[in-house]
Amino acid sequence: MTAADLPQARVVGLAELATVFLRIGATAFGGMWAATQQLEAELVHKQRWLAPEEQQALMVAATVIPAPKFLAFAGLVGFRLRAWPGSMVALLALVTPGALFVLLGAMLLNPATLGEPLVLIRRAVGIAIVGLLFGNSWHQLRNARLRGWRQAAGVGLTLAVAAAAMAGVPLLLAAIAGFAIGAVVLRPPAAGGS
Amino acid sequence: MSADGVGALEILGVVLVSCLFSLGGGNGPLAVIQDRWVSKGLLDPALFAWAIALGYLSPGPKACFVSGVGYFLYGVPGAAAAIAGLVLPTWVGSAGVAYGYSKLAPLIKAISLPAGFVIAGMIAAAAWGMAGPMALGTVEIVAAGMVAVAVAWRNLEPAIVVLGAALAGLAWSLLA
Numbered sequence: 001m002t003a004a005d006l007p008q009a010r011v012v013g014l015a016e017l018a019t020v021f022l023r024i025g026a027t028a029f030g031g032m033w034a035a036t037q038q039l040e041a042e043l044v045h046k047q048r049w050l051a052p053e054e055q056q057a058l059m060v061a062a063t064v065i066p067a068p069k070f071l072a073f074a075g076l077v078g079f080r081l082r083a084w085p086g087s088m089v090a091l092l093a094l095v096t097p098g099a100l101f102v103l104l105g106a107m108l109l110n111p112a113t114l115g116e117p118l119v120l121i122r123r124a125v126g127i128a129i130v131g132l133l134f135g136n137s138w139h140q141l142r143n144a145r146l147r148g149w150r151q152a153a154g155v156g157l158t159l160a161v162a163a164a165a166m167a168g169v170p171l172l173l174a175a176i177a178g179f180a181i182g183a184v185v186l187r188p189p190a191a192g193g194s
Numbered sequence: 195m196s197a198d199g200v201g202a203l204e205i206l207g208v209v210l211v212s213c214l215f216s217l218g219g220g221n222g223p224l225a226v227i228q229d230r231w232v233s234k235g236l237l238d239p240a241l242f243a244w245a246i247a248l249g250y251l252s253p254g255p256k257a258c259f260v261s262g263v264g265y266f267l268y269g270v271p272g273a274a275a276a277i278a279g280l281v282l283p284t285w286v287g288s289a290g291v292a293y294g295y296s297k298l299a300p301l302i303k304a305i306s307l308p309a310g311f312v313i314a315g316m317i318a319a320a321a322w323g324m325a326g327p328m329a330l331g332t333v334e335i336v337a338a339g340m341v342a343v344a345v346a347w348r349n350l351e352p353a354i355v356v357l358g359a360a361l362a363g364l365a366w367s368l369l370a
Contacts, residue, residue, distance in 0.1 A: 025254035029353070032255075065291050066214045067284035068223075068257040075288030087288050091281045098254030099261040103273050105248040106262040110241075120370060124363030126243035126324070127334050128355050131341025132250075133224070133321035138346035140314035146307070154311040161315025166322050171229035174319075175215060175312055182308020 012049060012081045014089045020047060021074055021093035032059065032070040039073075049081060071095060137162075150186055157182050200236055200267045202275040209260050209279025215316065216257070223280075225316035227263055233323045241266045243324065247360070250352040 024042060028035035036059070043050050050058070058080065062072035071091055078090025109118065137158075144154055157178055164174040208230050215222030224246065231237040245266060249259025257280055264276030330338065341359075344350040 027253060029253050030351070061291055065284065065287040066216055067287045068213070068216050068255050068280070070255040071257065071280065071284045072288055072291075075284050076292060079288050079292045084285075084289060087285055088281075091285055091288075094254055095258060095277060095281060098249070098252040098256075098258030099273070099277050101252035102245065102248040102258050102262040103265055103270070105252075106245060106265045106273075109244070110266075120367040121360050121363030122240045122244055123328070124359045124366060125247045125356060126240050126328055127330065127338050128341050128359030129243040129246050130321050130325045130328070130330075131338035132246075132345055132352055132355055133317050133324070134338070134342035135345025135350075137314045137317040137321065138342060139349075140310045140317065142346060144310050154308065157308060157311045158315040158318070161312055162318040162322070165229065165316065165319035171226060171316060171319060172211070175316055178312035178315060179305055179308060182312060183304040186308045186311075187304075 012047075012086070014082060014085060017078060017081060017086055018089050018093040021078075021090045022096060024074075025094040026097035028070075032062065032073050035070070043077065050077065054080075146186065153185050154182070157185070200231065200272075202268055202271045205264050205267055205272050205275040206279045209264070209276045210283050213257075213280060213283045215313065222313050222316060223257060223260065225313075225320035227260070228320040228323050231263070231267065232327075237263065237266060239324050239327045247356040250356045256352075 020042060024035070024039065028038050032039075039059075040052065040055055044052050044055055058076045059073055062069050062076055065072040065075075067075075071094060074090040074094040075087045078086035078088070080086075082089070141155060141158060144151060146154055160181075161174050161178040164177075165171045208227065209223065212223035212226035212230075215226055227237075228242065232239050232242045242263065245259045245262030248262050249256050252258055258277075260276040260280055261273040264272035264274070266272075268275070325338070328334075341350075341355055345352070345355065
C-alpha cells in the first residue's frame with residue numbers, strides 16, 4: 001500500500017483515535033521500535049490511516065522530538081489526522097494504560113501494604129535497576145554512529161558529563177555544557193569524509 | 195511516603211524539563227529525576243527503582259514510570275501532574291516538528307549526534323547516584339555488574355531483568 005492507495009478525505013473521529021491508541025497503549029511492550037509491526041498492522045493495514053512509508057517517516061521524525069519516542073510518534077500521528085486535538089487525544093490514550101498500571105502497582109505494592117517481604121524484593125529489584133542503568137549507558141555508547149577519533153571524543157564527553165555530575169555539578173548544567181561542546185566537536189562528517 | 199515540600203507544580207515542572215532530555219535515549223528523564231529528588235533525599239532510591247521496574251513491566255511507553263514517581267512524592271495528584279509533565283512537551287514538540295521540521299532540522303542534527311554520548315553520561319551518573327545510598331555489598335556489586343554486561347552486550351530485555359530480580363528477591367526473603 002502507498003499513500004495514493006489511502007482513502008481520500010476520511011475524517012477520523014477523536015473517539016476512534018482514542019480507542020485505537022488505547023488499544024496500542026495496552027498491548028504494546030518494549031517501546032516504539034519493538035512495536036513497529038503492531039503499529040503497521042493497526043495504523044496502516046487495519047485502519048488505513050497511514051501509508052507504510054508515512055509511518056516510517058513519522059517514526060524517524062519522532063526520534064528528533066525531545067520527548068519519549070513512542071509518545072512523540074503518537075503525537076505526530078494524532079496531529080497528522082486531527083491537528084492539535086488529535087495529537088492530545090492520541091497522546092493521552094497511549095499513555096493511560098501504562099500510567100494506570102504503574103500507579104496501581106505503586107499503590108498496591110508499597111511497603112505500607114506488603115511490609116517486610118517486599119523489602120528484600122525491592123532491594124533485589126533496586127540492584128537490578130542499577131545494573132540496568134549502567135548497561136543502558138554502555139549500550140548507548142556501543143550504538144553510537146561515530147567511529148575513530150569522533151567516537152573517542154564522544155566517550156570522553158560521556159565521561160566528562162558523568163564525572164561532573166558525580167562531582168556535584170548540577171546535572172542539567174553538565175548536560176547542557178555537554179550538548180554545546182558536543183555540537184562543536186562532534187560535527188557530522190562531511191560527505192565522503194571519515 | 196510523600197516527601198515534604200514537593201508539590202504537584204514542582205512535579206509537573208521537573209518532569210516537563212526532564213522530558214527535554216529524551217533526545218537520543220529514553221532514559222534522559224530518569225537521570226534528571228534521580229538528580230532532582232533521589233539524590234536530594236526527597237524520594238527513597240528503592241521506591242524510585244520500584245517505579246522504574248513497574249515502568250519496564252507495563253505496556254505502552256516506558257516513560258510511564260513517572261506516574262509512580264509522582265505518586266510516591268505527592269499521591270494521586272502527583273501522578274497526574276507527572277503524566278501532564280510528560281504529555282505537554284510531547285504535544286508541543288509533535289506540533290512543532292509537524293509544522294517546521296525543515297527549519298528545525300539543522301539544530302536537531304547538530305544536537306542529535308552528541309546526544310547519545312551526553313545521555314549515556316547522564317544515565318551513568320543516575321546509576322551511580324542510585325547505588326550510593328543503597329550501600330551495596332560485594333556480592334550485590336557483582337550482581338549489578340553482571341546485569342549491566344548482560345544488558346549492554348546481550349540486549350537482555352529489561353522486563354526479564356526486573357522479573358528475575360523480583361523472583362530472586364522473593365527467594366531471598368523466603369530463605370531469610
